[in-house]
Amino acid sequence: MEKIKNRVCKVFIDNSYKSFNIALEKTNINDVYDAVLIITDQNVYNSQLNKFVASIKAKTIYEYIIPHGEESKSLEVYEEIMKYCIKINLSRKSVIIALGGGVVGDLVGFVASTYMRGIDVIQVPTTLLAQVDSSIGGKTGINLGNLKNIIGTFYQPKFTYTNVESLKTLPYKEFLGGMAEVIKYGFIYDYEFLNYLVENSENILDRDTECLFYIVEKCASIKAHIVEQDENEGGLRKILNFGHTFGHGVEKLCGISHGEAVSIGMHMAFKLSLKEEFIEEKYYNKFVEVCKLYDLPLTFEGIDEEKVFEVMKNDKKNSFSKINLVLPVGLGRVEIMNNIKETLIIDIIKRCKNA
Ligand SMILES: NC(=O)c1ccc[n+]([C@@H]2O[C@H](COP(=O)([O-])OP(=O)(O)OC[C@H]3O[C@@H](n4cnc5c(N)ncnc54)[C@H](O)[C@@H]3O)[C@@H](O)[C@H]2O)c1
Numbered sequence: 212m213e214k215i216k217n218r219v220c221k222v223f224i225d226n227s228y229k230s231f232n233i234a235l236e237k238t239n240i241n242d243v244y245d246a247v248l249i250i251t252d253q254n255v256y257n258s259q260l261n262k263f264v265a266s267i268k269a270k271t272i273y274e275y276i277i278p279h280g281e282e283s284k285s286l287e288v289y290e291e292i293m294k295y296c297i298k299i300n301l302s303r304k305s306v307i308i309a310l311g312g313g314v315v316g317d318l319v320g321f322v323a324s325t326y327m328r329g330i331d332v333i334q335v336p337t338t339l340l341a342q343v344d345s346s347i348g349g350k351t352g353i354n355l356g357n358l359k360n361i362i363g364t365f366y367q368p369k370f371t372y373t374n375v376e377s378l379k380t381l382p383y384k385e386f387l388g389g390m391a392e393v394i395k396y397g398f399i400y401d402y403e404f405l406n407y408l409v410e411n412s413e414n415i416l417d418r419d420t421e422c423l424f425y426i427v428e429k430c431a432s433i434k435a436h437i438v439e440q441d442e443n444e445g446g447l448r449k450i451l452n453f454g455h456t457f458g459h460g461v462e463k464l465c466g467i468s469h470g471e472a473v474s475i476g477m478h479m480a481f482k483l484s485l486k487e488e489f490i491e492e493k494y495y496n497k498f499v500e501v502c503k504l505y506d507l508p509l510t511f512e513g514i515d516e517e518k519v520f521e522v523m524k525n526d527k528k529n530s531f532s533k534i535n536l537v538l539p540v541g542l543g544r545v546e547i548m549n550n551i552k553e554t555l556i557i558d559i560i561k562r563c564k565n566a
């Protein structure tokens with residue numbers, strides 16, 4: 212069992228759920244929970260729940276199942292869960308476990324951070340995206356209208372427990388979506404890692420256990436290291452948002468997955484950097500090559516560029532009415548810029564739209 216442990220992020224990585232209880236004992240030495248509530252979605256319930264429950268030693272275990280998909284990150288589902296917590300008398304000595312992908316993780320994290328002003332939460336991520344990104348760092352959230360995560364908190368899980376074997380039941384398309392966030396780490400932090408992703412693409416796409424371990428451990432370490440330095444996104448953490456200002460603009464409007472949106476969003480950022488000559492064409496081509504290897508989209512269709520731009524104006528990184536963009540400036544390096552002209556941003560969005 213691999214372990215990443217620092218001030219805010221504790222992550223255990225294994226190839227089964229068997230040592231979950233050991234992780235619980237190690238992290239919670241002085242405490243015993245009076246009840247455990249596992250919240251999951253319908254697909255994860257079918258593919259993972261029984262295996263996971265077999266690994267927990269607890270007197271009282273409750274289960275709550277939400278519909279799968281982004282629509283569940285809503286005030287309505289949040290309210291239903293809150294009512295259930297009250298009904299079963301969940302207390303400040305109870306713990307909620309988020310078993311699932313980023314949707315379950317973000318929603319359940321938000322529930323735990325607000326129920327009785329905050330009770331413990333443990334993240335057990337079951338998608339690639341959640342294992343490399345959303346289960347670490349404590350961003351929780353739900354959506355409102357077209358705005359992603361506009362309601363939420365920073366609230367660290369007690370720990371994250373990752374079983375890479377759970378990725379074997381994940382639909383292929385969801386696995387590819389997770390690769391967008393994996394690739395992101397290469398372009399913001401570790402250019403060498405991209406070579407690994409290129410050279411080992413066949414084994415990665417076959418979900419070879421050794422490759423999964425390597426990728427999850429690498430990405431989780433980078434994320435934990437960044438969050439450790441800037442938990443509340445005052446500065447450095449903003450680089451984890453690479454591709455998201457543009458990406459969140461298209462995600463809800465086009466009804467595409469988060470990973471697909473991030474891939475398109477990173478492409479827009481790369482196009483802008485190329486136009487402004489922050490990077491060379493060779494580097495732009497490298498980005499396109501990596502995305503193509505993992506069958507990730509680079510363009511969107513069906514909506515006006517102005518509408519995308521309207522959504523971008525509500526991005527959480529913005530201040531003083533200026534859009535903050537995370538842009539590539541060199542190999543494995545990005546910078547945050549707030550002085551890019553609106554007309555240029557809109558032009559770049561248009562260039563990434565399929566006619
Ligand atoms: N908090 C953060 O730091 C952060 C980071 C990145 C993304 N996010 C959020 O994460 C969400 C996307 O997460 P996601 O891509 O994991 O989507 P998801 O949670 O919707 O999961 C994708 C699909 O896979 C199914 N699934 C999950 N695990 C499975 C398994 N092991 N076997 C079979 N099916 C399984 C789910 O039921 C769902 O249908 C977005 O809302 C995004 O905003 C948050």
Ligand SMILES: O=C(O)C(=O)C[C@@H](O)[C@H](O)[C@H](O)COP(=O)(O)O
Pocket residue numbers: 344348350352359360392444448451452455527
């Ligand atoms: O952890 C972070 O910080 C990130 O930005 C990770 C992103 O991959 C993630 O999608 C995050 O939820 C986006 O945050 P938001 O603040 O733009 O809603």
Ligand SMILES: [Zn+2]
Pocket residue numbers: 344392455469473
């Ligand atoms: Zn993301």
